[in-house]
Amino acid sequence: MGYDFHLDDATRRRFLGAAALGSLAGGLGLLSKPARAETIDLRARGGSGVRPFTTAYPEKGRMILQRTRPPWLETPFDVFDKGVFTPNDQHFVSWHWATFPTAVDVDKYALRVRGSVNNEISLSLNDLLRGMPRVELAAVSQCAGNSRIYFEPRVAGAQWANGSMSNARWTGVRLKDVLDRAGVKPGARMVRFGGLDEPILPDAPKFMKSIDIDHSRDGEVMIAFAMNCQQIPMLNGFPIKLIVPGWCAVYWIKALNDFEVLDGPDLNYWTTTAYRVPNKPNYTVEPGEKNLDLIPVTRNVPRSFITNIGPGDAVPLGAPQLARGVAFGGDKGVKGVDFSADGGASWSPARLGEDQGKYSFRQWQADFALTAPGAHVLMVRCTNADGERQPARPVWNPGGYMGNTIESTAVRAA
Ligand SMILES: Nc1nc2c(c(=O)[nH]1)N[C@H]1C(S)=C(S)[C@@H](COP(=O)(O)O)O[C@H]1N2
Numbered sequence: 001m002g003y004d005f006h007l008d009d010a011t012r013r014r015f016l017g018a019a020a021l022g023s024l025a026g027g028l029g030l031l032s033k034p035a036r037a038e039t040i041d042l043r044a045r046g047g048s049g050v051r052p053f054t055t056a057y058p059e060k061g062r063m064i065l066q067r068t069r070p071p072w073l074e075t076p077f078d079v080f081d082k083g084v085f086t087p088n089d090q091h092f093v094s095w096h097w098a099t100f101p102t103a104v105d106v107d108k109y110a111l112r113v114r115g116s117v118n119n120e121i122s123l124s125l126n127d128l129l130r131g132m133p134r135v136e137l138a139a140v141s142q143c144a145g146n147s148r149i150y151f152e153p154r155v156a157g158a159q160w161a162n163g164s165m166s167n168a169r170w171t172g173v174r175l176k177d178v179l180d181r182a183g184v185k186p187g188a189r190m191v192r193f194g195g196l197d198e199p200i201l202p203d204a205p206k207f208m209k210s211i212d213i214d215h216s217r218d219g220e221v222m223i224a225f226a227m228n229c230q231q232i233p234m235l236n237g238f239p240i241k242l243i244v245p246g247w248c249a250v251y252w253i254k255a256l257n258d259f260e261v262l263d264g265p266d267l268n269y270w271t272t273t274a275y276r277v278p279n280k281p282n283y284t285v286e287p288g289e290k291n292l293d294l295i296p297v298t299r300n301v302p303r304s305f306i307t308n309i310g311p312g313d314a315v316p317l318g319a320p321q322l323a324r325g326v327a328f329g330g331d332k333g334v335k336g337v338d339f340s341a342d343g344g345a346s347w348s349p350a351r352l353g354e355d356q357g358k359y360s361f362r363q364w365q366a367d368f369a370l371t372a373p374g375a376h377v378l379m380v381r382c383t384n385a386d387g388e389r390q391p392a393r394p395v396w397n398p399g400g401y402m403g404n405t406i407e408s409t410a411v412r413a414a
C-alpha cells in the first residue's frame, strides 16, 4: 500500500475539550428527545429490547447506544452491507472502566516494555512511527460477546446484537520488533498488555490481557497507529492499539502503554476469572450444567451474515433475487460460503468477493428465487480454511461468548 502515515498526522493534541466531554457525560441526556424519535427494535432480529441510536459521541457517527458510561456503542447492521471495511466512525466501541482516556498528549505518550527483558525501554510515538518497519493487515475486531443477545436462555453481560464486530485495515509495527528492542530473556512465557484506562475503584482489577511469548513474536501481532489509513478514533484506542489478528477483541488493548514480559503464567482477573468458556466443541453446554472446565476465550470462529435482506422482509415471488453479505473465517481464511433458501435443507456455494487477507471480512453473493408464496428461511454458513464450519446447533455458554450459530433470516415471498 502506498500509504504513508506521519507523526504530523497525530501531533494535533487530542484534547476532547469540555464540549466533547459534555457530550460523553451527557449520554443520559441524549436518551431523551432526539433518541425517542430514532430507535432500533432488536426484537426484529430475534433479540430483545429497543435501543436508541446516538450521534453524540466524538469522532463517531450513527451508532446503537447500549450503555453510556463507559460507552458501549454497537455498529448498526446496515453498515456491513455498504462495504468490506467498516468506516472508523461506525467501528463499534467497548470499554470496561469509565476512566477511559478522553485526551492524549502525543508528545508525552510513552509505551513501556518491562519485566523479563534485558533492557526495560520506553518508546515514544515518534520511535514507533519512524524507527521501525511498517506492516499492514486487514482484520476483523469482534467482541467475544458479539451476538450475546441471541443466547437462549438469556445470559448476563452486554446485550450485543451482531454489531460488536468491525473490519479495518491496520497499519503499525510488529510487536516482535518492539520486543526485540528490549531483548526478551530466555524463560519468558507471556506478555501482558495494559492501556491508559484505570478502574474507578482502587480494588477493582485493571483491564489487562496477555498472550504467550511465541504468539507475541509471530510477526503478525502488531501495534497499530492507523486504522483505515487514519489515526485511530479516541474511543477505539488512540494513539495505539494492539492488534491480535484472528483473536477476540478482548486481546486488542486500546490506548496501549504498557507491556510486561512475564516468566510465569498470567494470573490476573481478566485471564483467570473473566472471559472464559467451557472447554467443549463450539464452547457449548446445556444451561445449568455444573463443574464446567473453563478456558479463556482466544481465537475467533467462522461466521457469516446476510446484509441486504432482513428478518420479516418481503421477497418478490418467483423473481430472481440476489443475497449478499460478509463472512470471516475466524483465525483462518474463508474457504467457502454456502447459501440456503430453504431453511438449510439444501445449500449452494456463494460467489466470494475479493480476498483482503485471511483475517478480513470477505464479501459473498448468491442468486436465488422463492417459488412458493408465504414463509421461507434464508441461511448462510461459512467454512474456514481449516474446514471448520459454523454449527447448526445453538451455541450456548453461561458467559454468552463465541456465538457463531448459522444465521437464519425469516422472510415472506409475495
Ligand atoms: N485499554 C482497553 N482496551 C480494551 C478494552 C478495555 O476495556 N480497555 N476492552 C476490550 C474489549 S472487551 C473489546 S470488545 C475491544 C473493543 O474495541 P473497540 O472499542 O475499538 O471496538 O477493546 C478491547 N480492548
Ligand SMILES: [Mo]
Residues within 6 Å of the ligand: 094, 142, 143, 144, 145, 249, 250
Ligand atoms: Mo469485548
